[in-house]
Amino acid sequence: MAFEADLAKAHAARSAAELVQSGMIVGLGSGSTAGLLVKRLGERVAEEGLEFVGVPTSVSTAELARELNIPLRDVDDVPAVDLNIDGADEVDPEYRMIKGRGGALLREKLVACVASRRVTIVSPEKVVPRLGIDSPVPVEVSRLGYRHIEQRLRTLGARTSLRRGPDGAPFVTDGGNLIIDCGFSPLADPDTLEAGLKSVVGVFETGLFLGLCDVLVVGRPDGAEQIVTQARRWTGCT
Numbered sequence: 001m002a003f004e005a006d007l008a009k010a011h012a013a014r015s016a017a018e019l020v021q022s023g024m025i026v027g028l029g030s031g032s033t034a035g036l037l038v039k040r041l042g043e044r045v046a047e048e049g050l051e052f053v054g055v056p057t058s059v060s061t062a063e064l065a066r067e068l069n070i071p072l073r074d075v076d077d078v079p080a081v082d083l084n085i086d087g088a089d090e091v092d093p094e095y096r097m098i099k100g101r102g103g104a105l106l107r108e109k110l111v112a113c114v115a116s117r118r119v120t121i122v123s124p125e126k127v128v129p130r131l132g133i134d135s136p137v138p139v140e141v142s143r144l145g146y147r148h149i150e151q152r153l154r155t156l157g158a159r160t161s162l163r164r165g166p167d168g169a170p171f172v173t174d175g176g177n178l179i180i181d182c183g184f185s186p187l188a189d190p191d192t193l194e195a196g197l198k199s200v201v202g203v204f205e206t207g208l209f210l211g212l213c214d215v216l217v218v219g220r221p222d223g224a225e226q227i228v229t230q231a232r233r234w235t236g237c238t
Ligand SMILES: O=C[C@H](O)[C@H](O)[C@H](O)COP(=O)(O)O
Pocket: 029, 030, 031, 032, 033, 034, 086, 087, 088, 089, 099, 100, 101, 102, 103, 104, 105, 108
C-alpha cells in the first residue's frame, strides 16, 4: 500500500514536472511529493538543459534544489511566479485543500498567492469527500502568547494540539513560529472557518488553502491524471 502511494506520488510529480518550461519562475512546494517533483526537475536540468528559477517554500526544499543545481531566488526577489507546484494533505470536491502537515504552510501560501498558475500534486487517497475528517487544520501562530491563542482557537470549536517534534519539544517552523493543529468535527464551512481563524490575533496563517488549485494532478500506480479545476480563485491573492 505504501509502495503504491509512493508510486502514485512519483507519477503525479513526473506529470507536473512536464509543465515547467525554460525561462519560467517556478514555486517549489514542500513535503515528500514536492520532493519527488524537485528531483525530477533536477533530472530535466541535467538531461535536457532545462533552465528555470525555483522559488523554494522551505529550507529543506531549498537544500534539495541546490544539490540538484536548480538556481533559486527568494519570493521577494522575483516580480511574480509563473507556476507553483506543491503537494497537499487533503483536497475536497471543490478543490479546497488542507496543507501544512510538514509545517511549511506560511511560505507555501505566500508563494502560491503570487503564482499565475497553481498545480497540486497528490496520490489518490488525498482526494476526500470532505475536508478535516482525517487531517487537522495546522495553524501557524506567534510564540509569544501561544497559550492564549490556543484558548481562542478552542472557542472556535477546535480540538487543539501544540505540534511537537520527535524530541518532544515544540515544533518550530522555518519562520520561527509554532504550529497548533486544530481538529474540527465536522469542518462544516471552510471559508467561514478560515475567516474565523485569521481573526485571532497572533495567528499568522492557516493550512486551509481555498481557491488555490488551478490544476490538480492525481497520480496513480500506473500513471497520472491532470484536472483543470476552474475553481473559484481566492480573492486574497488577486
Ligand atoms: O507543510 C507541508 C506541505 O503542506 C506538504 O505539501 C503537505 O503536507 C503534503 O506533504 P506530502 O507530499 O509529504 O504528503
